[in-house]
Amino acid sequence: GIQVEQSPPDLILQEGANSTLRCNFSDSVNNLQWFHQNPWGQLINLFYIPSGTKQNGRLSATTVATERYSLLYISSSQTTDSGVYFCAALSGGSYIPTFGRGTSLIVHP
Amino acid sequence: DSGVTQTPKHLITATGQRVTLRCSPRSGDLSVYWYQQSLDQGLQFLIQYYNGEERAKGNILERFSAQQFPDLHSELNLSSLELGDSALYFCASSPGGLGKNIQYFGAGTRLSVL
Numbered sequence: 001g002i003q004v005e006q007s008p009p010d011l012i013l014q015e016g017a018n019s020t021l022r023c024n025f026s027d028s029v030n031n032l033q034w035f036h037q038n039p040w041g042q043l044i045n046l047f048y049i050p051s052g053t054k055q056n057g058r059l060s061a062t063t064v065a066t067e068r069y070s071l072l073y074i075s076s077s078q079t080t081d082s083g084v085y086f087c088a089a090l091s092g093g094s095y096i097p098t099f100g101r102g103t104s105l106i107v108h109p
Numbered sequence: 110d111s112g113v114t115q116t117p118k119h120l121i122t123a124t125g126q127r128v129t130l131r132c133s134p135r136s137g138d139l140s141v142y143w144y145q146q147s148l149d150q151g152l153q154f155l156i157q158y159y160n161g162e163e164r165a166k167g168n169i170l171e172r173f174s175a176q177q178f179p180d181l182h183s184e185l186n187l188s189s190l191e192l193g194d195s196a197l198y199f200c201a202s203s204p205g206g207l208g209k210n211i212q213y214f215g216a217g218t219r220l221s222v223l
């Protein structure tokens with residue numbers, strides 16, 4: 001099945017800094033999502049982005065399907081951005097998304 | 110609010126016991142997924158149902174079982190519980206087709222086996 005790798009595994013930032021999280025996948029995808037798991041454990045949908053670019057406030061995401069990667073940009077980070085960011089990819093005829101192991105982000109005030 | 114409802118939010122029980130976790134999907138979604146997330150681990154896919162039928166199975170233990178009912182809510186049954194079953198259990202729902210198939214997650218059930 002498809003392999004999904006995220007980098008970096010850990011990231012520590014000061015409030016106000018920008019960051020880029022990466023998700024590489026081993027096969028073509030027809031579905032890619034980014035999630036944020038907050039410190040209370042809730043998984044929140046950020047983007048559905050199998051290709052192209054989307055923006056939502058301080059967050060934006062770009063997926064280059066032909067090169068098999070997706071990027072999540074966080075600008076002017078805030079302490080509430082802390083948590084783990086997961087990407088999940090779906091390929092071919094599969095109904096089951098494959099999740100990466102996540103990027104753990106800590107934003108210090 | 111994702112629209113996916115999971116109950117209970119927390120569950121504390123003893124080894125050897127049996128528990129049932131419940132999930133109500135978003136309105137209109139036909140597919141339900143169950144995941145397990147142990148401490149500092151990623152999301153492990155357990156099982157998927159689509160419109161009442163099992164569609165895919167992951168590394169789900171034989172002590173675990175699930176079903177999806179005609180009203181599309183789903184239950185995950187965990188029996189003969191062991192300490193290692195302590196984890197966060199998530200349910201997600203999606204429309205279920207092969208096209209745009211966005212998953213939305215419930216808030217999870219935190220299971221502690223003592």
